Amino acid sequence: MNVLVTGGLGYIGSHTCVQMIEAGITTVIIDNLSNSNPEVLNRIESITGIRPRFFEGDIRSERFLDSVFSQIRIHSVIHFAGLKAVGESVAKPIEYYDNNVNGTLVLLRAMRKSGLKSIIFSSSATVYGDPETVPITESSPTGNTTNPYGTSKWMVERCLQDLLASDPAWSITLLRYFNPVGAHTSGLMGEDPKGIPNNLMPFITQVAVGRREKLSVFGDDYPTPDGTGVRDYIHVMDLADGHIAALREVSKREGLHVFNLGTGKGTSVLEMLSAFSESCGHPVPYQICPRRPGDIAECWASTAKAEKELNWKATRNVADMTRDSWRWQSENPDGYEKK
Ligand code: NAD
Ligand code: UFG
Secondary structure (H helix, E strand, O other): OEEEEEOOOOHHHHHHHHHHHHOOOEEEEEEOOOOOOOHHHHHHHHHHOOOOEEEEOOOOOHHHHHHHHHHOOOOEEEEOOOOOOHHHHHHOHHHHHHHHHHHHHHHHHHHHHOOOOEEEEEEEHHHHOOOOOOOEOOOOOOOOOOOHHHHHHHHHHHHHHHHHHHOOOOEEEEEEEOEEEOOOOOOOOOOOOOOOOOOHHHHHHHHHOOOOOOEEEEOOOOOOOOOOOEEOEEEHHHHHHHHHHHHHHOOOOOEEEEEEEOOOOOEEHHHHHHHHHHHHOOOOOEEEEOOOOOOOOEOOEOOHHHHHHHOOOOOOOHHHHHHHHHHHHHHOOOOOOOO
């Protein structure tokens, strides 16, 4: 099976490519390097012994995509490419809708032209907005999004559903990720955000390695056991395995397939900090700050549907996540940049 991975040099894409290659799937990568480093390709090769074919280019260029599809017969596409910073999306909505929504439409047009009708899309728990109840199931209401990033994910989900309504031969899989953290156990690959990290785990790792002074904990007055925000953190390797399960179980089957990819367990900011300190062997300095606008109190997934229909379940715990994140950051203090 030949699978095209858009955004395959990014954080989740690169870990998924490693698992795909190790599962014997021929992996072809497209990336415009807007948020990734070509060094990732070397790391994938070091881990797997195979260098996947890489096409540098932008999914918004139909000519570029046509050329890739004309060179290799692809059976399925996993579509990670897009912009993902919530705060930045508020300041740059045009860029976010262009990359995430327009980019997906160009990709779908090129796929249709080449007769390819199987896509797995990287969606997000953000499409559920502020959930009325937890755990969140796949049938919980969506669309009440609070920022252009979240709205762009929801819009793509709608576009894909309308496409399927127009042509039932498509296989459309929406994977709604909860909070991906962790790194490859080799220490060779991990999360390497450009600039100041927006997310909790890369901020903690950069404080722990001495690149930043202290973590700001955004709010300790939420209606949660210790007052800090609770999320469903999932190890990126479990998430990667979830994509393999989706490729095997549903990507050849026509219709719409929607799954939450999470662990079903909530962890607070202070619990994550304490687990991380255990892993790195010293306390991580922090300060309690006001709530971050737009944040919700708590969110975790119901995992029952993925377990039943994908035969997939996350197996790594919070200690695995903090240990692997720390190994990656301590062995690569500047990420993929060569100093
Ligand atoms: P990432 O930024 O590390 O990876 C995205 C990759 O896509 C990057 O390598 C970037 O260079 C590439 N890219 C961006 N725009 C492109 C374009 N127009 N053409 C070609 N390549 C392009 O992000 P990630 O954390 O790996 O996330 C992957 C996907 O999962 C994204 O769609 C993101 O929205 C979604 N997601 C991420 C999270 C998370 O917390 N990391 C949570 C839910 C959903
Ligand atoms: N947090 C801090 N300090 C920080 C960063 C985060 O206290 O410096 C807290 C947040 O307030 C929240 C928790 O840590 O309580 C997790 O925050 P993240 O920014 O890591 O993650 P979010 O849950 O806000 O959002 C992430 C991605 C979204 C994605 C969503 C899916 O950023 O793109 O997970 O659940 F949609």
